[in-house]
Amino acid sequence: MAGEPQDDCLFCKIVAGRIPATVVRETDTTLAFRDINPQAPTHVLVIPKAHHKDAAALAAAAPDVAADVLRETQAVAEEEKLDSYRIVFNTGSGAGQTVWHAHAHVLGGRGLQWPPG
Ligand code: AMP
Numbered sequence: 001m002a003g004e005p006q007d008d009c010l011f012c013k014i015v016a017g018r019i020p021a022t023v024v025r026e027t028d029t030t031l032a033f034r035d036i037n038p039q040a041p042t043h044v045l046v047i048p049k050a051h052h053k054d055a056a057a058l059a060a061a062a063p064d065v066a067a068d069v070l071r072e073t074q075a076v077a078e079e080e081k082l083d084s085y086r087i088v089f090n091t092g093s094g095a096g097q098t099v100w101h102a103h104a105h106v107l108g109g110r111g112l113q114w115p116p117g
């Protein structure tokens with residue numbers, strides 16, 4: 001069912017505390033933690049605690065939580081003192097999505113090229 005924890009989901013395991021993560025922020029509905037393979041000096045993932053497979057599914061099933069995730073990306077950027085940053089939701093394997101639990105990448109601390117690869 002939408003939103004229910006999935007036994008085989010890495011990010012559900014992080015939410016449950018079964019896999020460690022470097023948590024930088026937490027709210028009732030979201031968790032923000034450092035990416036294990038950072039692509040920029042600041043690379044934080046913001047996720048809904050509930051399981052949704054991607055950003056589109058999250059927005060459709062729980063728009064309030066989708067808004068919480070976006071609000072938290074801004075809070076992370078402020079805490080990390082980022083003037084400029086990029087929020088990325090890879091959606092689908094062709095776009096590089098490898099974890100099927102919605103997550104926003106917050107990237108900053110270096111120049112970011114546009115268009116991205
Ligand atoms: P994506 O490729 O957009 O699905 O993003 C998944 C991200 O999760 C990648 O940037 C990975 O480096 C990151 N990742 C994978 N395992 C972990 C972990 N245990 N803790 C933190 N980040 C992780």
Ligand code: ZN
Nearest residue numbers: 009012051101
């Ligand atoms: Zn999950």
